[in-house]
Amino acid sequence: MKLYTDQNLYFFWILFVSKIYLYSIVIGTLYHKTENSLIVRKTKKMKTPPFLKPGDKIRIVSPAGKVKEKFVLPAVKWFEKQGYRVELGEHVFASHLQFAGTDRQRLEDLQTALDDPEAAAIVCSRGGYGTVRIISKLNYSKLMEHPKWIVGFSDISILHACLNNHEMATIHGAMPRYFFDKEGTPNENLQSLMQLLTGKGASYSIPAAQGDRQGRTTGELIGGNLSIISSMQGTRCELNTAGKILFLEDIDEFLYHTDRMMHQLKLSGKLKNLAGLILGSFTDMKDNESPFGKTIHEIIAEAVEEFSFPVCYDFPAGHDGKNLALAFGKKWELDVTKTHSTLSLI
Template sequence: MITPPPIKSNSKIRIVSPAGKIKEEHVKPAVEWLEQQGFEVELGKHVFAQHFQFAGTDEQRLNDLQEALDDPDCDAIICSRGGYGTVRIVNKLDFTTFAQKPKWLVGFSDITILHSCFHNLGFASIHGVMPRYFFDSDGNPSESLVSMMKLITGESISYSVDSATFNKKGKAEAEIVGGNLSIITSLQGTKYDLNTDGKILFLEDIDEFLYHTDRMIHQLKLSGKLDNLAGLILGDFTDMKDNESPFGKTVHEIILEAVSGFDYPVCFDFPGGHDKKNLALTFGCEWELEVGEGITKLRLK
């Protein structure tokens, strides 16, 4: 995997909106903060455009992202938000110029499509916080932002989280891949399908029915995506829903049942995804995972 160089105090960062629309008030404070840190920030021409639920038309969103990929002076691309829409433009992207000067891509949720695309092309990327969630309720840089900035500036980083009830103990050293469960399952059978063999798979999701989550997990299992993992990290599964006739299992029980026959370590409740704390991960880089009795440790190698 090719890892883009760390950004520096005078690096140029582009912010684009490849999916859902977003209000200016949710981005401008992040721009001001980045500029205060010494970065040059350039917004895509259509960052605040609106076309129904999208941040502009497909062509507008595509042009902004392509310009950012091609910009020889740009060192990082931060997506303004997820939502929906990246799948409509990803197959029209040209990475020829980008490959001559790789740069970091940051985002999560619908941006999982771009993470998978980058991974299949051989480039590392960052699953991390986007501008609306840069700050905590007091207006201070959130822990999510701090973790993302450490990764993008090349600092060493490690996480320690309390072990969850359903954890499966063990150790693994491997690349982390993954992202949003719904997006990952939707990419199966396409050229953006994710190869999970020998990797630590990270999964998170939001606003899904339990029965649908069960279907997606079993789709991954039936396709062999869970067979040869080095490890499995489950992030936040936020605002999960049930039917009037209960499914009968929690999301943790659904996943644990699906991986019960495998001997790799499994970490539940890692603070990553759509909850308040979204600790950043570099996809395509090697991490050391240790799921212990009371503490789970994750360290970038």
């Protein structure tokens, strides 16, 4: 008797193909493209680098714009006085065009710092422009073996995004030039940074601001400079914002540029599934001879009006002097009320 007819073989073939298809869907949940992101992310727990203690090494590098010694050396002296060892990148004060050395020099310094098993933190000397020119050439394998804190803001936002996508927590915070007041006394920027670096946590409370949208939420904090985040769309460093609290700040941008970038985030789905939104300082914003007609608050309010997540305006972080440190990739609680907003590290 014939056990397998042509019809049976066809049935078994369809069943086999169906199983392979279903299996691929299951595997695809680990490596997939969502409506919110082009980033391929593994479902792993976020790595938190060890907190600093006296005797640890801090490396200072310049991955972007060139910097003068007078803006960095006071920070070196202060760190050493607190008991830390400080090592400067070989080309930290180099100059090539507007950069701190050539792309190769900046890449070598940053890669050396990332690979250093003794380093507990890497502090970027300044922002400016240039990190994007070397970001694709970085190798994070040794950093994953020996996690360390990366500190900086502005142009360093692209480094935060890439490392957060690699499940590594980072710190959006002031850089050496902004550590001290006019008398050379450590300011709140440095104090808040050291609170996070040494594991003492953070809880900030600010007065209510115009446009705040009340609510309480928790989520992983990500973000940085709006212009940088906008430029990362479609790249490996594109942010995955779903379920996250997004922080944004910017400087020296035209109002209509800001409006366009906010609508870009909206159209690409980056605002749709946010847990919350925090707006830092938008410093020295510019307008055209023919006025755009809307303030920063109005531009952002319009972009997020159809969503219901809490929104906190005027958070003291960014380019406007006061720059409170924020741990990106870590969970925070945001509570926006009629009288104040509170942001606390969980």
